[in-house]
Amino acid sequence: MRKMGYKVDLVNQQAVCEANYFRLCKLLPGDTDDLRRIAVSQGNYQGILTLKVVERCKYTSVISLIHDAEWGEWAVTPLMSVRVYHDVQMAEVISVQKQRHFAAKYSYPNPHMFHPDEKAQLNRFLADWLAFCLEQGHLYEPVTLSS
Template sequence: MTALAVKQRYIQSLPKYLTLCEHNYLRALKLLPNERKQGSTRQVQLGNSQFAIKVDGCAKYTMDISITQLTGMLAGFTPLFLTVRLYHDAKVAEIIHHDYHQRIKPSYGYPNPQMHQKDEKYQLNAFLYDWLVACVESGRSVLNWDVNNGLV
């Protein structure tokens, strides 16, 4: 008797992915520069590393931001670089580029020449979630609060 190997494609759980992207959106809003226009930047210190969050583009329903590692790089590793798109109408945020690579596919066949995981997009957004949580809970940033609300 011969056994046939059934090759199943990876199918992402959409509710799980959207929940992750909603959490990323809420936390990313807390780290955006005060002035949310193109070119605005905010720096965040996390441990010994410093990161810059820059608004790359604004549209009616979306905003593209880039997260770049400025200091604290380890020898032999490339500094962190992520491009994140925030969708204001859906209230979700997801990584659209990482480490200067092209767009990320929802899933990849496995094995593949680039050695991507089947759920690479989900894993990258899960990393973004962990990074945002660390920044919001433990990060330091200069806050430009106007305590008088412009009254004085």
């Protein structure tokens, strides 16, 4: 029996991108805030998510998400760029670890060994990550001591 290939579920992908838009709006509210740091912790895990607006246009923005955590040398700190479409209220991953331009569907195997649904997985990862930050996060404000 032949295995069925991956089919893009456009409705589901749009729903994930819409939810990501609203999660990002909660984490980075307003049209003038270009930087927000969110501290997250659960159990022994502690990290800081930095959201930085790197491009702001009339209908779109690009937000860089950098997750700083004490994971040691065994794990790479996630670095992600997200394009926010304000007119249609959607947000999608456009780069991860400086890798750009993800296709909606890949044949498998492929030269980069991407999953057939790589783009969908990246947007679902973003959804999980943002949901975790909304549930467990709080604003990170460094304390300055005055003399």
